[in-house]
Amino acid sequence: MVLFLGVACIFGGFIMAAPLFMEKSPGLKRFDEKITPYKIIIGLAILIIAAIKFFAPFHGGGKPLIPVFGDLVPSAIGILVGIFISLDFLESLKGVKEKVAAEGRKGFWTRLKSMLQRYQYPIGFASMFFGVLHWFIFKVLFF
Numbered sequence: 001m002v003l004f005l006g007v008a009c010i011f012g013g014f015i016m017a018a019p020l021f022m023e024k025s026p027g028l029k030r031f032d033e034k035i036t037p038y039k040i041i042i043g044l045a046i047l048i049i050a051a052i053k054f055f056a057p058f059h060g061g062g063k064p065l066i067p068v069f070g071d072l073v074p075s076a077i078g079i080l081v082g083i084f085i086s087l088d089f090l091e092s093l094k095g096v097k098e099k100v101a102a103e104g105r106k107g108f109w110t111r112l113k114s115m116l117q118r119y120q121y122p123i124g125f126a127s128m129f130f131g132v133l134h135w136f137i138f139k140v141l142f143f
Helices: 002-020 026-055 065-085 087-092 094-106 108-118 120-137
Strands: none
Touching (some): 002 065, 026 065, 065 087, 065 108, 087 108
16 A cells, blocks of 8 residues: 555646646646546545545554654645545535535635645645655665
């Protein structure tokens, strides 16, 4: 599961930060166009992986920083990334769509969406950083 959370954070962070570089790189724009139909699946997969690691963390064997930087921060950022990537799908669900319309501008979903859009690039870069850090802390890259 350690490997999956790292991959999820890195790939999700890349998807979130990609629009920043799309004007300069036509290849990146083509990549985004190709994965657009699959963003719902990617976002939900990242959300599920991060939620599982958030609620069932590794306890580090007595090392105090491993549970925080090893699981808690990457899982929390992974949940935000998963929500951001699959936000269009989550908003299209029947109950959520009605709730968004009823609550208006001050509703939870509207505030969450505006916050995630405002901090899209920092969250994306943090997700990639903590995904790599997650691998280094658990020595996944160094069998």
